Amino acid sequence: xxxxxxxxxxxxxxxxxxxxxxxxxxxxxxxxxxxxxxxxxxxxxxxxxxxxxxxxxxxxxxxxxxxxxxxxxxxxxxxxxxxxxxxxxxxxxxxxxxxxxxxxxxxxxxxxxxxxxxxxxxxxxxxxxxxxxxxxxxxxxxxxxxxxxxxxxxxxxxxxxxxxxxxxxxxxxxxxxxxxxxxxxxxxxxxxxxxxxxxxxxxxxxxxxxxxxxxxxxxxxxxxxxxxxxxxxxxxxxxxxxxxxxxxxxxxxxxxxxxxxxxxxxxxxxxxxxxxxxxxxxxxxxxxxxxxxxxxxxxxxxxxxxxxxx
Amino acid sequence: xxxxxxxxxxxxxxxxxxxxxxxxxxxxxxxxxxxxxxxxxxxxxxxxxxxxxxxxxxxxxxxxxxxxxxxxxxxxxxxxxxxxxxxxxxxxxxxxxxxxxxxxxxxxxxxxxxxxxxxxxxxxxxxxxxxxxxxxxxxxxxxxxxxxxxxxxxxxxxxxxxxxxxxxxxxxxxxxxxxxxxxxxxxxxxxxxxxxxxxxxxxxxxxxxxxxxxxxxxxxxxxxxxxxxxxxxxxxxxxxxxxxxxxxxxxxxxxxxxxxxxxxxxxxxxxxxxxxxxxxxxxxxxxxxxxxxxxxxxxxxxxxxxxxxxxxxxxxxxxxxxxxxxxxxxxxxxxxxxxxxxxxxxxxxxxxxxxxxxxxxxxxxxxxxxxxxxxxxxxxxxxxxxxxxxxxxxxxxxxxxxxxxxxxxxxxxxxxxxxxxxxxxxxxxxxxxxxxxxxxxxxxxxxxxxxxxxxxxxxxxxxxxxxxxxxxxxxxxxxxxxxxxxxxxxxxxxxxxxxxxxxxxxxxxxxxxxxxxxxxxxxxxxxxxxxxxxxxxxxxxxxxxxxxxxxxxxxxxxxxxxxxxxxxxxxxxxxxxxxxxxxxxxxxxxxxxxxxxxxxxxxxxxxxxxxxxxx
Ligand SMILES: Cc1ncc(C[n+]2csc(CCOP(=O)(O)OP(=O)(O)O)c2C)c(N)n1
Ligand code: SF4
Ligand SMILES: [Mg+2]
Numbered sequence: 001x002x003x004x005x006x007x008x009x010x011x012x013x014x015x016x017x018x019x020x021x022x023x024x025x026x027x028x029x030x031x032x033x034x035x036x037x038x039x040x041x042x043x044x045x046x047x048x049x050x051x052x053x054x055x056x057x058x059x060x061x062x063x064x065x066x067x068x069x070x071x072x073x074x075x076x077x078x079x080x081x082x083x084x085x086x087x088x089x090x091x092x093x094x095x096x097x098x099x100x101x102x103x104x105x106x107x108x109x110x111x112x113x114x115x116x117x118x119x120x121x122x123x124x125x126x127x128x129x130x131x132x133x134x135x136x137x138x139x140x141x142x143x144x145x146x147x148x149x150x151x152x153x154x155x156x157x158x159x160x161x162x163x164x165x166x167x168x169x170x171x172x173x174x175x176x177x178x179x180x181x182x183x184x185x186x187x188x189x190x191x192x193x194x195x196x197x198x199x200x201x202x203x204x205x206x207x208x209x210x211x212x213x214x215x216x217x218x219x220x221x222x223x224x225x226x227x228x229x230x231x232x233x234x235x236x237x238x239x240x241x242x243x244x245x246x247x248x249x250x251x252x253x254x255x256x257x258x259x260x261x262x263x264x265x266x267x268x269x270x271x272x273x274x275x276x277x278x279x280x281x282x283x284x285x286x287x288x289x290x291x292x293x294x295x296x297x298x299x300x301x302x303x304x305x306x307x308x309x310x
Numbered sequence: 311x312x313x314x315x316x317x318x319x320x321x322x323x324x325x326x327x328x329x330x331x332x333x334x335x336x337x338x339x340x341x342x343x344x345x346x347x348x349x350x351x352x353x354x355x356x357x358x359x360x361x362x363x364x365x366x367x368x369x370x371x372x373x374x375x376x377x378x379x380x381x382x383x384x385x386x387x388x389x390x391x392x393x394x395x396x397x398x399x400x401x402x403x404x405x406x407x408x409x410x411x412x413x414x415x416x417x418x419x420x421x422x423x424x425x426x427x428x429x430x431x432x433x434x435x436x437x438x439x440x441x442x443x444x445x446x447x448x449x450x451x452x453x454x455x456x457x458x459x460x461x462x463x464x465x466x467x468x469x470x471x472x473x474x475x476x477x478x479x480x481x482x483x484x485x486x487x488x489x490x491x492x493x494x495x496x497x498x499x500x501x502x503x504x505x506x507x508x509x510x511x512x513x514x515x516x517x518x519x520x521x522x523x524x525x526x527x528x529x530x531x532x533x534x535x536x537x538x539x540x541x542x543x544x545x546x547x548x549x550x551x552x553x554x555x556x557x558x559x560x561x562x563x564x565x566x567x568x569x570x571x572x573x574x575x576x577x578x579x580x581x582x583x584x585x586x587x588x589x590x591x592x593x594x595x596x597x598x599x600x601x602x603x604x605x606x607x608x609x610x611x612x613x614x615x616x617x618x619x620x621x622x623x624x625x626x627x628x629x630x631x632x633x634x635x636x637x638x639x640x641x642x643x644x645x646x647x648x649x650x651x652x653x654x655x656x657x658x659x660x661x662x663x664x665x666x667x668x669x670x671x672x673x674x675x676x677x678x679x680x681x682x683x684x685x686x687x688x689x690x691x692x693x694x695x696x697x698x699x700x701x702x703x704x705x706x707x708x709x710x711x712x713x714x715x716x717x718x719x720x721x722x723x724x725x726x727x728x729x730x731x732x733x734x735x736x737x738x739x740x741x742x743x744x745x746x747x748x749x750x751x752x753x754x755x756x757x758x759x760x761x762x763x764x765x766x767x768x769x770x771x772x773x774x775x776x777x778x779x780x781x782x783x784x785x786x787x788x789x790x791x792x793x794x795x796x797x798x799x800x801x802x803x804x805x806x807x808x809x810x811x812x813x814x815x816x817x818x819x820x821x822x823x824x825x826x827x828x829x830x831x832x833x834x835x836x837x838x839x840x841x842x843x844x845x846x847x848x849x850x851x852x853x854x855x856x857x858x859x860x861x862x863x864x865x866x867x868x869x870x871x872x873x874x875x876x877x878x879x880x881x882x883x884x885x886x887x888x889x890x891x892x893x894x895x896x897x898x899x900x901x902x903x904x905x906x907x908x909x910x911x912x913x914x915x916x917x918x919x920x921x922x923x924x925x
Contacts, residue, residue, distance in 0.1 A: 016768050045752045050595065053760070061768050066749040067770075069600060070591065071621050071758035077555075078587040081595025082749070084579050085553050087602065089749050110584040202895030244333055284574050288533075291577035295601045295748070298721045300576060305547075306713070309540055310532040 073104030112166025323386025552601030647895030672819025751811025
């Protein structure tokens, strides 16, 4: 990837008072987003960051870009509306695991069906941080983090497998405390045309005492728990999107990776290039994509519509 | 035979059998021929088989409501005549009691019905629809196509109706003209089928029509024949709508689908989403994104949209404009019927103190104006707007000569950002309006949050900021109240010196106007009509002035207890004397409303529930 000369990390920073707890994994993710934007070189005023509610939901305030801190679980609809209203913007939706897979799960699934060109980053700490540590939909059954009244009775979902079966065209996993590599992954996701999703394992030193920095960097059977798929011979990309067989094969491969136990694969699990929602609805319009870009639509000719009513 | 200038034609039968298209084709032919049309349809939340009926009021001067004086009933099944009397709880009792003396019941000759003991002042004419069509097709050498061309029995029924009404068959035949080749051949067959029906009924009536419908001149340019859906959607296109999201729900679906069908040609983006929560949040995102944005739903959808509505208001989004097409509530309620029971809810669709505008158009013209202007208000006051409509205006066709788009005010996008140093999206200003940037503008970066926020849009819980921002947001409502012209707030109709004022809102406008015309023409007591159109900010001074002029005030609403009455009392302290209410899910007929008003004047009760649909 070409490193942009135009923008630097500091261009995407604000001096807004930050209310995250010291040592929170969210700081690492924030940095990786800023690094990714600098790397791509998109001007701050061409970026819209749309978030839900939670500790993670505060991220837009710390990013120098158009920022939309919306409702709990609703970042995806808002981001979709933003992108379809103003397709020139680079749109990034962010939020917590509770936000995305609990209250917002319907939107998470349905966004996969559309393939609007935006990126969705989940800060996955397996807990409801801002409401003081209840288990979230990514907390495994039987686990008890310290803010939980008792061990989880409900089982967890698998965000990566869910994203793949929902139709996301770029699916990956990052790690909050490895901002450099995660920034690379985010840059790929943002550059991808279509809806991209990255589940980012995030430490919450206050409420998640199970999956800590130590846990993530542990050794599993003599090897580091986390490894990057790009350092293996794993091929995430669908090379011929018209080949249904290949699409299914790559999806199954990615879902298999998503259920890998013990070690934790990071990086891109799945990628396919197919037309975006915007490209599809622009088709057949008198002005093509321009018609979707134009916000000033009040000089319309409706005489044909009136004529059929006479 | 006396001439009649105002008739009601009814087509009734099972749903899914093409009643709508048949009735609409008939209405269109008459509209083109110079008659004024007002229609309504009643149907079940069902796709096939349940009872439905389509009413077309035909007159020489425009009527604004339906009556219970059916001149011609075309019945495609037994149930439309006798009711579903086999059921333990009959959902209706047949349409005979709505017929005028001497009325004509045209029914499918294939039906075997015992009509003895039924009204003897009506003419019952069994018409062999199938046989007439078959004969036409056989004569044209296309007898083998009977099954595929069977919808042409609609034309037989149309022709039969023309004979009963005393309508010039040529006016009806005109609707089949045009086209070339295959289409011309079909038009010819339809014309023959209509003539077959016409001749059959004319013969059954002994050579003279049952009614002598007044003759009108064919206008040089055909008027529009449209529904509230069209008026609303066209006005939205004229207003520059750029984005619409929706989740299907009656009676909002038709507007959404109409826009969706025209989206590509009109440079519009329409998204069918997964639920109403998504619909509103997408629309808010789109409004912040810079396009004029809207979502359309009904009561159950608005229930889900509350959270997103507050989001739009708190973040001072320039919209969306929410079109609320009401139906019978509560809960799933009466999905395909009409009611005005969402007013109280629309005034506070969410928690907390927040500002928004609510407007309730009363008729097609109001719908054009309010649907259009609501986008100016959303931009100017940076708040969401609710436009209240309902199933009645959604589904009823009406003749209109001109929608008056050239008389609408110019587009107003409100205060917009101009680059000048440090930009504050929620800047405190004298009028409470802050210039807004559109994402993508250099120097315009801003933040919005659903938390309380400072002028820049960052979260703060500081008390002084809270007070300042609350005053700013709520103060915009006062500004809107000052700026919105009086003509958009209330309308008066009828003699100014009347002692009785009928008060209403929304789509009862036409019903009330027609009813008081009838009562005033009968010699009174003299009454006029106050239409409250702007619901929030409430036109306190204007409504107070009008109500204090009247000696007696009578509220008319299609809900259980008169929600506008409660609003008027809370806003002005005035208690409207009487409340005429209807909540059976069907709009007031002319007769019901006149009955209700007269009962209100004679009875000591303050609440007068009305329904002529009881057995
Ligand atoms: C409709 C609604 N219900 C509940 C809440 C309360 N709430 C705020 S944040 C949150 C959970 C946040 O968890 P997550 O999305 O995982 O974000 P995190 O704080 O862990 O980053 C909840 C339930 C809310 N804001 N809105
Ligand atoms: S509670 Fe956890 S997730 Fe929230 S800010 Fe603190 S450390 Fe971060
Ligand atoms: Mg969380």
